[in-house]
Amino acid sequence: MDEKGITIDLSVQGMSCTACAARIEKNVGKMPGVEAVAVSYSARTAWVQYKPGMIEPSAIMQQIAKLGFKADLPENAKEGFEKERSRLRLRLIISMILTAPLLSAMVQHLAPFARIELPELLTNPWLQLVLATVIQFVIGLPFYIGAYHAIRSRATNMDVLVATGTSAAYLYSHFLVFNADRTALYAHEVPLYFETSAVVITAVLLGKFIEASVTSRAQQDASGYSKLLNTVVKVERAGVEMEIKTEFVRENDYVLVPAGQIIPVDGVITNGESEINESLLTGESVPLAKRPGDQVWAGTRNESSSLRIRTTAAGYATMLSRIVDLVRQAQRSKSLIQRQVDAVSAWFVPAMLLLSLGTFVIWVTAVDPGNWTTAFRCAVAVVLAACPCALGLATPISLVVASGRLAKRGIVVKEAGALERLAQLDMLVLDKTGTLTEGKPKIGSMHVTQGSKQGLLRLAAAVEANSTHPLAVAIRAEAVQTGLVPPAATDFSYTTGKGVEALVEQRRIGIGNAGFAALKKWGIGSPTIQRFAEERQKLGETVLYVADNNRVIGAISFIDAVKAFAKPAVTQLRKAGVTVVLATGDHPAPALSAAQTAGIDSSKVYANMLPEDKLELVERLKEQDYKVGMAGDGWNDAPALAAADVGLAMGDGTDAALTAGHITLLQPRMTAIPEALLISRLTVRNVRQNLTFAFIYNALIIPFAACGMLQPWMAGTAMAFSSVSVVGNAIRLGASLRRAAGQF
Known part of the structure; x- marks a missing residue:
């Protein structure tokens, strides 16, 4: 709990696109007692800050349910998401089975298959009507429910597009079956579009299933810290050993950790000596020798021998849990690019519906007067081609992948915008003690x-x-x-x-x-x-x-010795186009000596700098249109860290630096700075690739559809796979980041 209220994380099921997330944010944000809300479509989560005396979590969950979604507690998130994915898989399988016969009518219109004789039953319009009806109103029922809740909230989303486009194709074909000339109907001279609605629904379900699968994998990679959390721990109380759940461990309890196990609490070793592998927590691969009196952290692995540890923090109070919270905070926050895209997505669906109507009017009145069939086909194709999901997913899924990779390297990003600003960095101000030097004089x-x-x-x-x-x-x-x-x-x-x-x-x-x-x-x-x-x-x-x-x-x-990798880090930063400045409260002579050892230009050294002087330096550089980063120890440098475009707080194996800066380096290794810079630039490049693809897709496919160059089923299939392509490109980012990490 903080001064502003209590925060709660909820898993949310049933969202179909980023417009759904925006709708939840808008409606929950208006509730009395709710101070802030952030909903992530890619993570399927909602974060709410509220006043406990004015509103309870149950009321928030009920409000989300009224909007057509299911909210649950985080511990049930994985189970709920898997159930949702299982239902999606079942709908997809049934839809594919029922759509297969309908494809026969479409196949006959394709030149290579025109001479193939198909059983008369498969082309029977009444069988097509029955199959399409089941697909449209049973398999496709969730699209109608989602569209209903969206329109009821005076909003639009992807469900509205799918329901509108497929309903138009189905109802038009339904009308022809009952009203067209029977001879022409059985001779297949009447154009029916049952296969269009069925194929589109199947394609959308397939795209959603693939999207859910790869997104789930990205989430698991990004939340790898959950694997480090022990649920059961052995403690010693009054000389008696017992096993209890981790959340019941108290401060000053004595925890027993055998060799080869994950340490479940933060604490101090009282008995035993061992090597502790902190790589999964800090990114440092070399195990550290620990003996009585040394601090150990939850999530690190006891490699050699048994330890007896006096607990200083357990459960949600450990540094590991706080890191998990910070990673989640970064994943649910929005960068400047994401906010701009959300603004575009808000009017995208209404604009596409108006464009579809305009396409129909232009075709039926000007392009091909009186040809209602062609006008209808083009209008439906426009609706089915439009895809807001690709735009909405372009940024958050890449940020999820990047923040997870950084966290595994001991680099914790607290907000998505910091990653975006870090990519633009061209000036870095370094503190000396603890940043450039070992910090242990x-x-x-x-x-x-x-x-x-x-x-x-x-x-x-x-x-x-x-x-x-x-x-x-x-x-x-x-x-x-x-x-x-x-x-x-x-x-x-x-x-x-x-x-x-x-x-x-x-x-x-x-x-x-x-x-x-x-x-x-x-x-x-x-x-x-x-x-x-x-x-x-x-x-x-x-x-x-x-x-x-x-x-x-x-x-x-x-x-105070200069860090071993300080010079390579400064060299890498220079190659990346970043000017490195040293600002220290120390005397000019030791400052110049440290700068010379690290390869920093003597003209970029500022000595005898008080905290307020560092703050003034950062602000002066920003006024000169530099994108300024500040790297310091998180204490005396706090004002400058906060004022910089990106504040990088250097940790020392403790949680002190978690409270300072926009990015925290859990281990004070200099090479983490150019590593974070490279990862941020790769991530922003990936986001721009996603956005470019999404915009190019919509810019090309919609005019093609409006001009009658795409069949509706083609447009719907392309729409379904455009979002899958964006997610796939974001997953490809993970491989690029793993290769980049190998350079450091």
Whole structure:
């Protein structure tokens, strides 16, 4: 639950195209207490945010049912979808069996088969009427139901097109059977279109079944994280081992995980040592050695030996579950392209119905005056050729495939628009610590003018006792390794990005960079300290000054190695046309040293940057019409991450970065950035291919139909398979993304 309300995910059955999803969004969004709603046709899901005191989920599900669809809880989604697909398969099989005899009349009109003698029974108009009636009103009943609910809601969808076109063909043929000259009718001189309505319904069912099958496969690939979720876990309580469902595991429970099993909870190892394979969660293929005191995550695999783990999070609170939620969030969100396509789809069906009517009028009054049969055939062909599904599926199915592939590589996209914007990136601002460098600095050397180095380290560790900054962590780690016990500190005073002061043993001890020393008017310290600082900074080390009652008594230098794959990543970004900029709060010397190691141009290095300075830099670059990305650790860089066109939060094996940026890299590997960029560009290219095909299809097939160059059954069959082609191209994207991942 958040401040705005509670959210719920529902599976939705019965949608025939994206217009159905738009109708659910519109109607549910108007309900009192509903704050936001997003429906995905490709995922067959609805996400609703609501006020619990004003409306309940049951009322939302009832409203969706009134619109002609079935809403269910997510745990029943797979079963419900399979039942829907089974019913679709049954309808398809029966329709194909009943349509086969009707095809004989059509076959006789084709030149190669004109001389083939068929049994008289197969061409009997009354048998055709019976078979077509069953197909039209029994097999095709769901199309009428869907069209009824759409029109009742003052909307249109694909069901309206199918019901209109096939009904026109059926009713026209029905009229001729009862009113045409019997001799001409049995001599097959009267044009009947029973086969048209039957073939179109069969083709649409076949297209829907294929679409449902490949979409289901794409959904399974994209939601591969579900395979990492254990349902039963062995816990130890009061010395007794028992098996319980994962959702009943509590914080501080002790979970036992044998070798070879998936770890079911987030926690800390208390007993045992093992290698943990985190590849399915983070994309890192090399197992990591873990021992008591190390953190482990749900969804990772225990490779070598049994572990006893103290639970810190279980069930929906684990990082894995939150990643699953973020992936779903991205899949249900809409990119700019998708919103534009939805706007076009909203008027597409009414426009096609008007065009069909116009085609009929023009044929019967101008092109071939008085020829009602030809006018009718052309008008029906226009209705059956029009396909809004290909347009509606072009974007979301590709995004589902891409977001699933990225997630398996440890790259979590939080919104579909971020993927689209990432593809346009031409400027990337990098933070230094934790992004370009390892983010785990170590103390390189110390210089003191008063007391000992151990004494200086002891005071510094006391002041940095509560800080999470990497340099503070390095100071505390060095103190522990040296065997020092820092004294208690009180009255802390922090200056973001510069330093901290605290009261230690009745003395005001401070530690910070040169800017902090100047701010606090500590003075420059002794010449030896200044020489020490200059020498260490020339070597690329970071220097902090330590003061006792506003007098500098020493300095500490830190070494933070540039990541091994930083230079290849920067090189790949340059080849992709992206300019890389380094923005850091560090001193110019270590910043330039790190930039040189990584292959970043020295003219693109900005040092001594506070969080607000990074924000200003990002905004300035955007004003210069650059598409700007910002990569940082998700904490101090949060303002810049939010302001950038694409914020990439670098993780460190924890869930800290999940709250920042538009895209989260679960492992702080630099190569994930060019990898995400390549995947985004391949995805956007695939989307554009889909849209191009959909627009070209409609631009070509509809004029052909209107000009009388397509039989209605041909137009209907083409319409059914156009959406299948779009889905197939999106599935092909999956293979392209797997090949792309092999480059990193």
